[in-house]
Amino acid sequence: MLSVDYSQGFRSRMVQRMAGPERISASALSKEVGVTQPTLSRWLREARTLPAMSNQNTSGDDGAKSPRHWRPEEKLEAIVEAGRLSGDALGEFLRRKGLHSTDLERWREEVTEALGKRPRSSGKDREEQRRIRDLERELRQKEKALAELAALLALKKKLESLWGDEDEPTPPRRET
Numbered sequence: 655m656l657s658v659d660y661s662q663g664f665r666s667r668m669v670q671r672m673a674g675p676e677r678i679s680a681s682a683l684s685k686e687v688g689v690t691q692p693t694l695s696r697w698l699r700e701a702r703t704l705p706a707m708s709n710q711n712t713s714g715d716d717g718a719k720s721p722r723h724w725r726p727e728e729k730l731e732a733i734v735e736a737g738r739l740s741g742d743a744l745g746e747f748l749r750r751k752g753l754h755s756t757d758l759e760r761w762r763e764e765v766t767e768a769l770g771k772r773p774r775s776s777g778k779d780r781e782e783q784r785r786i787r788d789l790e791r792e793l794r795q796k797e798k799a800l801a802e803l804a805a806l807l808a809l810k811k812k813l814e815s816l817w818g819d820e821d822e823p824t825p826p827r828r829e830t
Contacts, residue, residue, distance in 0.1 A: 660689070665701075668689065668694055668697060671683055672694065672698050673698060673701070673702075680694040721751070721757050730761075730765065732751060732753065732758065733758060733761055
């Protein structure tokens with residue numbers, strides 16, 4: 655097996671092409687320059703572990719950090735900017751920022767939740783809400799009926815104590 659030593663400058667240029675703003679895949683670069691894809695991929699992995707490379711801006715924006723470490727303001731800016739784009743422009747924006755569409759969706763949900771608004775509910779959610787309202791209304795009606803029954807029982811006891819029990823024989827009248 656033939657082992658070729660490449661200069662550090664050449665390696666750096668190849669890593670920059672794979673990680674820079676106009677990224678190219680290791681496979682495509684391999685076909686272009688004749689270096690095997692596993693070698694190029696290894697160089698890229700090694701470069702990302704070096705402090706000098708990991709601090710470099712490889713995404714083309716001024717963030718240079720993983721989207722999961724972005725400040726809320728940066729996330730909101732990305733949501734707004736992505737909202738103006740569609741199709742290929744949106745895809746290019748996502749690649750340039752190092753984002754996935756799922757990142758934007760999650761951030762939109764977080765913003766919506768933080769604003770106290772809920773996203774449109776599905777038909778199933780609306781059906782469950784309607785059922786809950788119906789059950790609460792039924793519960794209130796039953797509570798009212800129970801309170802009315804309790805009041806009637808209290809009145810009955812009061813009457814019995816005043817008039818006596820109907821089942822008890824009344825004492826005969828004394829004639830005077």
